[in-house]
Amino acid sequence: MKVSQREAAHRAASDQEMIAWVDHHDQPLGSMPRAQLRERGLIGRGTYILLFNSAGELCVHRRTLSKAIYPGYWDVAAGGMVQADESYELSAARELEEELGVSGVQLTAHERFFFDQPGNRLWCAVFSAIWDGPLNLQPEEVCEARFIGVEKALLESAEKPYCPDSLAALKRYLEGVANVP
Numbered sequence: 001m002k003v004s005q006r007e008a009a010h011r012a013a014s015d016q017e018m019i020a021w022v023d024h025h026d027q028p029l030g031s032m033p034r035a036q037l038r039e040r041g042l043i044g045r046g047t048y049i050l051l052f053n054s055a056g057e058l059c060v061h062r063r064t065l066s067k068a069i070y071p072g073y074w075d076v077a078a079g080g081m082v083q084a085d086e087s088y089e090l091s092a093a094r095e096l097e098e099e100l101g102v103s104g105v106q107l108t109a110h111e112r113f114f115f116d117q118p119g120n121r122l123w124c125a126v127f128s129a130i131w132d133g134p135l136n137l138q139p140e141e142v143c144e145a146r147f148i149g150v151e152k153a154l155l156e157s158a159e160k161p162y163c164p165d166s167l168a169a170l171k172r173y174l175e176g177v178a179n180v181p
Helices: 005-016 034-039 088-100 150-156 164-178
Strands: 018-022 028-033 043-052 058-063 078-081 108-117 120-130 142-148
Touching: 018 034, 028 034, 043 088, 043 164, 058 088, 058 150, 078 088, 088 108, 088 120, 088 142, 108 164, 120 164, 142 150, 150 164
Parallel strands: 043 120
Antiparallel strands: 018 028, 018 043, 043 058, 043 078, 058 142, 108 120
C-alpha cells in the first residue's frame, strides 16, 4: 500500500500543529510543533478513547502508512495529541469525531498515565464511550475499522502490529474496571 498525496499533505500539516508541551508531572511548559516535540524527545499530552458498542465489543482500526509513529499498525483507541489550546476532554471529543466520525456521545474519563518510548513520550488521558451508530473514517488517518471482542484484540496484538501506547491504555482501563467494586 502506498501513501497518497492527500495523506502526505495531511501528515505535513499535522507535523506543524501546535501541541501542548508538559513536564514529567504533566505541568504545562508551553507549546511547539508536533514534529519538533517528537524530534527533541519532549513530553506532550495524548488522548485515548476506547470506543465500545453496546455488545461490549471494542472498535479497533488500522492506521494509514502516513502516520509519523506506528504507521500501518492496528490501534485499540481513537485519539491523538492534545493541541496547545485544548483540555484533555476537548481533545478526546475532537479526535473521536475526526478519526471515526463519532460525536455527541458521553465520554467517561478514566485515569492518566505516563507513557515513555523513544519518539513517543506522553501523558495519556484514557476515556471510554459507547456507540452503536455508523463509523465515518478519516481516510488520511484510518484505513479500516471494526468492532471485535476485547479478548480477540488482545490475542491479535501478540500476532499483528498494534500500537503499544493504546494497548497500555486498554490494559490499564481493564485493570481499573476489574478493581471497581
